[in-house]
Amino acid sequence: xxxxxxxxxxxxxxxxxxxxxxxxxxxxxxxxxxxxxxxxxxxxxxxxxxxxxxxxxxxxxxxxxxxxxxxxxxxxxxxxxxxxxxxxxxxxxxxxxxxxxxxxxxxxxxxxxxxxx
Amino acid sequence: xxxxxxxxxxxxxxxxxxxxxxxxxxxxxxxxxxxxxxxxxxxxxxxxxxxxxxxxxxxxxxxxxxxxxxxxxxxxxxxxxxxxxxxxxxxxxxxxxxxxxxxxxxxx
Numbered sequence: 001x002x003x004x005x006x007x008x009x010x011x012x013x014x015x016x017x018x019x020x021x022x023x024x025x026x027x028x029x030x031x032x033x034x035x036x037x038x039x040x041x042x043x044x045x046x047x048x049x050x051x052x053x054x055x056x057x058x059x060x061x062x063x064x065x066x067x068x069x070x071x072x073x074x075x076x077x078x079x080x081x082x083x084x085x086x087x088x089x090x091x092x093x094x095x096x097x098x099x100x101x102x103x104x105x106x107x108x109x110x111x112x113x114x115x116x117x
Numbered sequence: 118x119x120x121x122x123x124x125x126x127x128x129x130x131x132x133x134x135x136x137x138x139x140x141x142x143x144x145x146x147x148x149x150x151x152x153x154x155x156x157x158x159x160x161x162x163x164x165x166x167x168x169x170x171x172x173x174x175x176x177x178x179x180x181x182x183x184x185x186x187x188x189x190x191x192x193x194x195x196x197x198x199x200x201x202x203x204x205x206x207x208x209x210x211x212x213x214x215x216x217x218x219x220x221x222x223x224x225x
Contacts, residue, residue: 044217047215058212094162098209105164107162
């Protein structure tokens with residue numbers, strides 16, 4: 001059974017850093033395109049970042065230069081390193097499999113990141 | 118960037134009625150790489166339709182997708198109580214991947 005479990009969310013002050021994790025089971029992270037998608041409270045979905053199976057990474061303009069996506073193949077886990085956090089980064093962050101001509105067929109349950117002083 | 122505009126913002130219908138949701142793209146969606154997702158409160162989105170018209174695994178046949186180019190439609194033939202939710206379209210053929218703003222289907 002495919003499962004994605006995000007952890008690492010919490011309350012952070014503006015300017016702080018946080019690392020989110022997404023542990024996968026039932027498939028191999030490194031063989032798939034993996035994404036982070038976020039949803040601000042009461043708002044729609046916003047794609048944040050993708051890591052391709054080959055290792056290439058891409059980011060939304062809103063997080064470029066501040067967030068870094070990566071993976072640990074030995075742990076079958078996806079990460080999102082979030083630096084220089086802003087209030088507008090407050091959202092539920094989901095990891096999802098898919099992208100580049102593949103739909104997002106599996107999603108985690110999400111982890112809430114709140115940036116506030 | 119392809120901008121997806123969903124309409125209406127809210128659809129008020131009764132169980133058993135037909136729902137028609139629209140998703141318009143600012144430019145042609147490559148090879149109909151258009152998906153629809155359903156999201157209920159407190160839950161992650163769930164893939165319903167991909168490739169504009171193919172149902173994902175386990176999705177009931179009352180859900181159907183159609184369209185090509187810049188105009189796409191999600192139809193729910195007869196609304197069941199569990200179908201009241203927010204629906205998002207997404208294009209996944211061009212970078213950056215983008216989502217529409219969503220349509221809320223609420224009980225009238």
